[in-house]
Amino acid sequence: QVVADHLGIDQETIQVTATRTDKVPNTSPTAASSGSDLNGMAALTAARKIRQRLEIFLRETYQTSAEVRFSRGLVRVGGNEITFSELARRAWFARVPLSATGHYATPDIGWDPKTGKGRPFYYFANxxxxxxxxxxxxxxxxxxxxxxxxxxxxxxxxxxxxxxxxxxxxxxxxxxxxxxxxxxxxxxxxxxxxxxxxxxxxxxxxxxxxxxxxxxxxxxxxxxxxxxxxxxxxxxxxxxxxxxxxxxxxxxxxxxxxxxxxxxxxxxxxxxxxxxxxxxx
The missing domain is CATH 3.30.365.10 (Aldehyde oxidase/xanthine dehydrogenase, molybdopterin binding domain)
Structure with a gap:
């Protein structure tokens, strides 16, 4: 859902595979209510990298500095519109890297078991x-x-x-x-x-x-x-x-x-x- 929303495409086009250490050697488990926080943020980080490359490619292609918009499987920039799949095809032929790795570590947390002090949680749910x-x-x-x-x-x-x-x-x-x-x-x-x-x-x-x-x-x-x-x-x-x-x-x-x-x-x-x-x- 996170990747689809960021790239403006249908969720049905996203394929999720099982975790394997030959893909991501130090991935976090889906545990302790951290699945969306950690894995979702990591997926968003990777999606941002790919989207940024595609935006640069489009601006260079159409010689424009206009905003690039991704929505409902379409990509719009400077009065031009193409489908996301067509954009991916063109980017592939232009040798734009279309894979990315994302990693997320919750910031500003830590705990010292000896002193019993620290900040074990980044936020609280009520x-x-x-x-x-x-x-x-x-x-x-x-x-x-x-x-x-x-x-x-x-x-x-x-x-x-x-x-x-x-x-x-x-x-x-x-x-x-x-x-x-x-x-x-x-x-x-x-x-x-x-x-x-x-x-x-x-x-x-x-x-x-x-x-x-x-x-x-x-x-x-x-x-x-x-x-x-x-x-x-x-x-x-x-x-x-x-x-x-x-x-x-x-x-x-x-x-x-x-x-x-x-x-x-x-x-x-x-x-x-x-x-x-x-x-x-």
Missing amino acids: GAAVTEVAIDTLTGVPKVLRVDILHDVGKSLNPAIDLGQIEGGFVQGMGWLTSEELVYSSAGELLTHGLSTYKIPTATDRPEMHIHLWDGANPREMLYQSKAVGEPPFMLAISVHSAICHAISSVSSDSKFWPQLNAPATPQEILRCVQCAANGS
């Missing part, structure tokens, strides 16, 4: 969530009914993808705080080692969701002023745990009661806290 839950006071089984989310993704690169990332991150976090329990035997053996015992959320656990993107650009110089959106929404699910605590506290006659609810808030854990609320302990 979000807010309001969650409604119901709990069965006889079994301790919780049910997340609804969630309203407002999340800051900077200037969204792709709203549809960003909304999906927020939804997925929230549901993952919901599982982390409610059902995904690590259980060990007395010998230290992990017992919840598969999907039959380690309970992750399924489609039936998805609550009614209302997600909105914060309308604002990243003040830092990032890819089209966007922000990472892979893992930050994960933390919005803390509202699920807080909502369960509120539900448990409503059982108590003491308005100041607040349950000591451990995470994950499994039915057993919730039932223990419900009994404490009912008994005033």
Whole structure:
């Protein structure tokens, strides 16, 4: 999408291949919500190099200093118009280099583990969530009914993808705080080692969701002023745990009661806290 937008061509004309060290020996992995930030910026850097060469070639060809515009598969300069594919063909015959390498390293970050000081992040993503839950006071089984989310993704690169990332991150976090329990035997053996015992959320656990993107650009110089959106929404699910605590506290006659609810808030854990609320302990 980034390369297509910069060169003014359809996304369908862009081919993405798997990462290989014979192409880029020190590429960054798609991890830690850095895929768009690092790889997107690197792709944009390479696309800028190619576009700049094409602009120089066009100005020399048409003997003009006019602005070159790339849009919808067409290239315009000084009253002249040709297709991008024709431009690429002419540039190839003129021996203009049509390949480029881009690399991006996040600036102004660093961390000293010995002193515990530094700047590990270039910017921060923010979000807010309001969650409604119901709990069965006889079994301790919780049910997340609804969630309203407002999340800051900077200037969204792709709203549809960003909304999906927020939804997925929230549901993952919901599982982390409610059902995904690590259980060990007395010998230290992990017992919840598969999907039959380690309970992750399924489609039936998805609550009614209302997600909105914060309308604002990243003040830092990032890819089209966007922000990472892979893992930050994960933390919005803390509202699920807080909502369960509120539900448990409503059982108590003491308005100041607040349950000591451990995470994950499994039915057993919730039932223990419900009994404490009912008994005033």
